[in-house]
Amino acid sequence: MSTDVPKSTYRLQITPGFTLRDAVQVLDHLHRLGADAVYLSPILEASAGSQHGYDVVDPTRVDAARGGPEALREFAEAAHARGMRVVADIVPNHLGVAVPHENPWWWDVLTNGADAEHARAFDIDWAFGGGRLRIPVLGDGDDELDALRVEDGELRYYEHRFPIAPGTEGGAPRDVHDRQHYELISWRRADAELNYRRFFAVNTLAGVRVEDPDVFDATHAEIGRWLREGLVDALRVDHPDGLRDPGDYLDRLVSLAGDAPIWVEKILEGDERMPSWPVAGTTGYDALGLVDRVFVGPSGEEPLTALAEELDDREESRDWGALVHRRKRAVADGILRSEVVRVVRELRADGMTTGTDDEVADAVAELAAWFPVYRSYLPFGAAYLQEALDAAVSARPDVAALLRETAERCSGAVAARFQQTTGAIMAKGVEDNAFYRASRLVSLTEVGGDPALFSIGTDAFHRIQEDRLARLPHSMTTLSTHDTKRGEDTRARVAVLSELPERWARFLSAVRERVTLGDGSLENLLWQSIVGAWPASRERLRDYALKAAREAGASTSWTDPDEEFESRMFAAVDAAFDDERVRAEVAAISAVVDAPGAVNGLGAKLVQLTMPGVPDVYQGSERWERSLVDPDNRRPVEFDAAAALLARIDDGWQPEIDSSGAAKLLVTSRALRLRRDRPELFTGYRALRADGPAAEHVLAFDRGGAATVATRLPVGLAASGGWADTTLDIGGTLRDELTGRVHSGRVRVADLLDRYPVALLAVAP
Structure with missing residues (x-):
């Protein structure tokens, strides 16, 4: 793999509402921001209306709804003209089969069975299904097959359409069904009787056998064209753990991609090391977990744990x-x-x-x-x-x-x-279930992070970064993705609660006196998320509450929803807007976390952008990113507003830390530009340790000419009287890229951080 990797990436979600041609229009902003590469969500043809693109239905062409092949060429040429590279997200593990006629390969298999041309593409156990592919679409009634009808040469079940194999057309719909290469079964039977591999437990995403060389070639022909024609310069591989042999797959992909860098969505747990794959690294969840925890106050662990246990009737905490x-x-x-x-x-x-x-x-x-x-x-x-x-x-x-x-x-x-199965069980059991039952500090429940690890100190953080630089210098870093449970600034605000456990307990007690659900764990999780995302619309918070409760599966669930409980839950969310006492409590605690949450957010962003690795900026997160779980984190981005703010900053404006997010835009743009324009400043890693009464509140490191200084645990810092005479030796003479001021040698932290709670220092060019 080439070491000529992008200095940074900026992730764009390409959708039918924000196409590749729309993306061309934001390239000037991304270039001015400092992004070195643009990182596209999946662009192969997806199911009609798909907002995420991971349900590819035809791997042989660019999705027309996302702009089509000509739009990809126009986008690539426009990006390259600005000196920016293009990274494409690819999905080798599965294809979308929710609407069979949209997927020509799946339609072929339903029509012709195990002998179909594309049968080998899918991971199907034909013998277990008695020679038929089981399709879990029927409702719960015993007479669901009575709803079958033959129409326009197809078998229909309500809105569902299925092919009829040649020579099996005649007879009643039930008889026609019984002569096909597929069997329509109850959706409830999928849990134990399905005979095709899925993406996790999603029946509408069928596993693909890319371990078969012919299947690999067929599913990657279009991707290969992008690489050969210079339309795409690097790849991001979705969910490699679902593949039969990820290492073999990546070897094949490297043969196709040549020197193009490849990142994999690999979730590393704890001290787990990457296999010796020919890749640049992971997509950054491991970095996210570390950055989050260095901004969490360790003193909050015991009281927040006790509170979570008190609220948890199931004793799961x-x-x-x-x-x-x-x-x-x-x-x-x-x-x-x-x-x-x-x-x-x-x-x-x-x-x-x-x-x-x-x-x-x-x-x-x-x-x-x-x-x-x-x-x-x-x-x-x-x-x-x-x-x-x-x-x-x-x-x-x-x-x-x-x-x-x-x-x-x-x-x-x-x-x-x-091995394919353990990953699915981990994802569904932990990410999509246990994470929604662990509520002591919900910012810790992110992919790649262990909620049992409450916080880390600066010494541990530095040791890990030194190791990271040595082993995975080109691995991505990130704070927000299309899959994070909460956006980076939602988590930064929640992290403040680790310094205010008693205040949080009082808030929760006051709110629960007015509205309670009888599920204390969920209430703790829900109110932390609301405060973290505040201000947010009623609709967004209702949608989040419903998903969180059903994923937790304790008081309601996706398969057996409890309408009465969900009505009470919606009433609790509504109370944040309609109940005077609850509204006042939410406003009061939001005001308490606003300032320290911003300090955490700016610090986390600067650290993530300057630590070892290739930093990724998720769309819109150059300003405050207070999203919740998908689809909330895939909402449209106000690029024009961000561009206007950046223009003012470039004219010399030093913004206040306010709701506009302009201060974060300043931090993001200066860090990205420095990494892009002066990469020689980011070749090493040396911890910088402060001296004085507030030394523990400083996280600082030198990357080889560029130094990061961030404030941590701001509530405790203010309570102890501020920086006082705490000092930091920055070495030589450095210029703060955020303020333009020059500092030398040992400096008072109070002077260094008197304008912003972070500093980005660089040697003069």
């Missing part, structure tokens, strides 16, 4: 590890049982005769539930399998022999299938 195991086991036995029993079938094919199928499924699910990372890449990561086995045997000595035999057979086809 007491032991994060135990909660993770329970929730992973729940999804393994529930929405992902189809994947677990497919592993069982692989074990039987391997010759395993021990136990009943249910007993073997129990062993597989238990191993997966104890798996400490998303997946291993055997033989790399074999220690994780052993760790899971040891934990499972300790917890379930009654099935120790079966657990050991299952683990021992984890090689070849069994291992491939098991």
Whole structure:
């Protein structure tokens, strides 16, 4: 892989409402901002109306709704003319099949079955379905097949359309259905009886067999054209852990991409190391978790933990590890049982005769539930399998022999299938479930972060950055993505609560006196999120509350919603607008977190943009980014407003720290420009340690000529009387890129940070 990677990237969400041609119109702003590359969300043809693009239905062409191939060429030429490179997000793991006639490959498989030209493209267990592909679309009634009709040469079920195989047209709709290569089944049967691999538990995203060279070639022909014709300069690979053999896939991709850098959406857990893949690094979730935690006050851990335990009737807050195991086991036995029993079938094919199928499924699910990372890449990561086995045997000595035999057979086809399955169980059990049940400080529940790790100090942060520079110098860093549970500045405001646990407890008590749900954990999570995102519209907060509650699956769920509970929950959200007392409480605590939340937000942004790695700026996050979980974080961006503010800044305006987000725009633009225009200043890493009474409130480092200084724990800093005579030795004579002032040698931090709570210092050119 080439080391000629972009100095930074800026992520754009390309949608039917913001096409590639619209994106051309914002390139001047992105260039002035300092972005070195533009990073596009998926642009292959997606399901009609898709806002995210991850449900690709035709991998052979650029989506016309997003502008089409000519618009891609125009965009690439416009970006390159400005000296900017283009990074494309690709989706090798799955294709969208929600609307069968939109996906020609899926339609072919439904029409012609296992002998279809494109049958090998999909990961289907035909034998398990009795030679038919199971499609989970039917409702709950016993007579749902009575709704079938034959119309225009197709089999119809309400709005759903399916092909009719040649020679099977005649007879009643039920008879026609019974003669097809597919079987329409109840959506509830998907949990345990599906016979095709999915993306996690999404029935409408069917797994693709890119391990087959012909399938790889077919699904990557268009991507290869982009690279050959110079339309795309680098790639971002979505969800490599879903692939049968990620390493082999990436080797093939490198053969196609040549020197083009490749980043992978790999979630690293704790001290987990990247496999030796030919990639630039991850997409940055590991960096996000570290940056967040260095701005969290450690003194809040004990009182916020006690509060969470007090509110938690289910006692799930007491032991994060135990909660993770329970929730992973729940999804393994529930929405992902189809994947677990497919592993069982692989074990039987391997010759395993021990136990009943249910007993073997129990062993597989238990191993997966104890798996400490998303997946291993055997033989790399074999220690994780052993760790899971040891934990499972300790917890379930009654099935120790079966657990050991299952683990021992984890090689070849069994291992491939098991490894694909553990990642899905981790994602659905933790990201999309346990994260919504852990509420002591919700800014900690982000992908790639362990909520059990409450905060880290500056010494630990520096050690990790030194290691990062040595091992993954080109890995991305990020604070917000299209998948983060909360935007970066929502989390920065929530982090303030770690310094104000008693104030938070009083707020929560006052609000719950007026409105309560009978689910204290969810209330804690919901109100932290509301305060973090405030001000936000009623509609946005209602939508977030509904998703959070159903993902948690405790008081309501996606499959069995509790309408009465959800009505009470909406009333609680409405109280923030309609109940005078609640509205006043929300306004009061929002005012308390405003200033320190901004300090945290500016500090986190500057650190992320200047630490080792390739910084990514998610669209709009050059200003305050107080979004919540998707689709809230994919709302349209006010590029014109940001461009106007940047023009004023470039004319010499030094903005106040206010609701406009102009101060963050100043920080972002100066950091990105410095990284792009003077990369020689970012080749090393040296911790800078302050001296004096407020030294713990300084996070500072020198990258080799460019130095970052950020304020941390601002509430505690103010309570202790401010910086006083705290000093920092910055070495030589450096200019603050934010204020234009020059500083030399040992400086008083109070003088350095008297205008902004951060400083970006650089040696004169």
